[in-house]
Amino acid sequence: MIISREVVTLIHTTTNTIGIPETELYGTLSDDEKERTRAMRFPADKTRFIFRRGLLRRLLGTTLDIDPALIRFSRTPVGKPFIDLPENPGLFFNLSHSDNQIVYAFSSHSDTGIDIERIRIVDDIDRLARNYFSAEEYAVIINLPDREKHKVFIKIWSIKEALIKACGCPLEHGLAAFDVAAQYRMNRFQVPFGNSRHLTCITPLFERLCGYATVLAIYPDNNDPLILRRYTLQNSQYIEE
Numbered sequence: 599m600i601i602s603r604e605v606v607t608l609i610h611t612t613t614n615t616i617g618i619p620e621t622e623l624y625g626t627l628s629d630d631e632k633e634r635t636r637a638m639r640f641p642a643d644k645t646r647f648i649f650r651r652g653l654l655r656r657l658l659g660t661t662l663d664i665d666p667a668l669i670r671f672s673r674t675p676v677g678k679p680f681i682d683l684p685e686n687p688g689l690f691f692n693l694s695h696s697d698n699q700i701v702y703a704f705s706s707h708s709d710t711g712i713d714i715e716r717i718r719i720v721d722d723i724d725r726l727a728r729n730y731f732s733a734e735e736y737a738v739i740i741n742l743p744d745r746e747k748h749k750v751f752i753k754i755w756s757i758k759e760a761l762i763k764a765c766g767c768p769l770e771h772g773l774a775a776f777d778v779a780a781q782y783r784m785n786r787f788q789v790p791f792g793n794s795r796h797l798t799c800i801t802p803l804f805e806r807l808c809g810y811a812t813v814l815a816i817y818p819d820n821n822d823p824l825i826l827r828r829y830t831l832q833n834s835q836y837i838e839e
Contacts, residue, residue, distance in 0.1 A: 601657060606703065606824060613700070616834075617831070623648055626656060627648065627652060650693060654691070662687075689705075692763055694759075703814055707818055707819055713812070735777060757801065757813050757815070759813070760813040761791075765817070789815075801814070803828065804828060
């Protein structure tokens, strides 16, 4: 068992290297999740959904010693999922995906968010930065050379997504709630949230993962020290970094 409440466990994999048969993971899905796969138009979307949700259930089932198919999820009023089981000993999770890449975060802290974004050319980048970023972040973007502009935009966007996923803010209202113009170049930093909390951000998360921005945002309870363990899943084997 690689997941523990004493540490923050980060896991990265891809649908191409996971090494677990799709049929096996499909069998762990709930009836509602299976219905969602049947409604998906494109086979690639269906496969990605089965892998990321099936693996999530498999990981939680092993950790909680329960049949993965019996795990129940609920959502907070703003849509953040959590484990809805009396057997759950205070374990929280978050996941993100981009193309075939999947990342998970497991911890004992309810305010945990993770994000992955493929670094790419962003259409209408100036308008998006103006509409969704702070004035300071927008100034950073428009003053960068083109070769750097898109990479920095994706990194800031990913930081903001991880932050709002951690605190449970609605996406349409959360992007402007944080300003990271002064910190986005750092590997580890804190961002104020409200009057009394500072969320910790860590980026990048996986040294071997190139071409993607990856961010963890978390609020440690009682200022507990953050101990991270990182794994890559390849061919059914968890390789610790």
